[in-house]
Amino acid sequence: MRLTSDYKGMFSTTISDREIERLLTGSPTENGELSDLAVFVEMMRAYDTRVPSDQAVDRLAIQAARLARAGRSSAAATSGSSDRPPLRRRVLRPQIAAAAVAILMITGATGVAAAADAAAPGDSLYGLDRALERIGIGAGSAEERLEEANQLLAEGKTRQALEHATEALDEDDDEAARAALDIAIEGVETAGDQNATVVQEKVGALLTYMSQNIGKGVGADGREFGQGVAELAHGITPPDATDDLAPIDTPPPGNDNKPDDNGEPGKGNEGASNQGTESGNSNAPGNGTNPGTGSNQGGGNANPPGKNGNGPAPDSPSVTAPGRGNRP
């Protein structure tokens, strides 16, 4: 039975805005004449029962989070980090963020943040640096990790540099590179202090390759990068194993020894090399990272690792010179 026109006319004149609102928002209607319409409205509302699966939610969340981070890094216009897929380690709970913001407010913010941003591993402000990065203050990029690794390398801390470089890698996408770096670390450990310069240079080449290529191809397959790292990492092996390997591309300027001269294990010079390296280090880290000079850091802290004049230069003669002298 269809509704009569009389009924319709009555309905249209008597239905109030309030009743319409109750119908639309799902409140029980007070007008009995509207109850059948309310049934259809509820049927329509049943479309809202489409609940996504947990998998669908997870998939969406991962993608959306990536896009949001990408949008943020381009919005923040941080130094050259632009189109690289951001790292997962940014994910952090809001209460930690709130705590860090509170610290910032108490300590007077920008100077400390800038000083912390320049801090390298081992410095007192480094923990804060990482905490700030996690909430998006300061460039917490893979590049920064690699720059810090370079700084460690310049200070002669080769193994630590490699270990630090692993932190630049994406947890999920750079598995191959991570495995390769583990091999490199092993190689450095096995090499000990013999041929430290050569090892150092190879690690330097590896770090340079990483900073130039990290993030590229990760979206598609992530393998290209991992293979590149692996090739360079495999080159870092104990001296006895590198005897017959091709010499490294460019001998450091001012170092008069030929690369292949280093093939022979040094005899009894480990101690000397070691000390040379260590003494070179001891006064290196302070500059540019000292909290006291923090306020200057924001503006002029351009202390790019690699051009860092404080640590021993990679071609520091003290490391390998004795080895050569002792060759039979």
Add this chain to the structure above:
Amino acid sequence: MPLGPSFEATLGAAKEGAEWAWAALYRDLAGPVTGYLASRGAREPEDLASETFLQVARNVQGFDGNEAAFRSWVFVIAHRRLIDSRRAQGRRPAMVPLTTHEREHSGGNVEDEALDTLVTDELQAALEELSETQRDVLALRIIGHLTLEETADVVGKRVGAVKAAQRRGLLALREHLDLERVTQ
């Protein structure tokens, strides 16, 4: 179910790129957004809802506002996506029937389900008689749980026009629905 007091922190974390925050936002809004898209004839409402959220993620850095503003912004994007997909499909919007699984939420036994089917068919037939704006407005208000003002934002009309559209839409629905025919 709105996030309420935790919305601000969740949005902040979402902007930082926290996956848990996006999961929370999506869980909250996927139902109404997908339902709205389905009710308005989207062929793949789930896909369209995902695309909507990815678009939200791309632009979230520029968003600033409370939860109500966020909801209507999400629906603005969903609405645009819907219009785009309609153009791509080149066909008249029709209501996509609820699946059996979805009917289980509102019913249970076989009899109820059969009745639901009849009611749904009747509802679809009646909705066909409404104007597109009326269907949009009713779907946004009923399925999307948007307020009058938020709905006006989404469809790009004044509040008065939305008010008129929902009234006329309900009247037209009333006119073309016949519950007795269904239940007899």
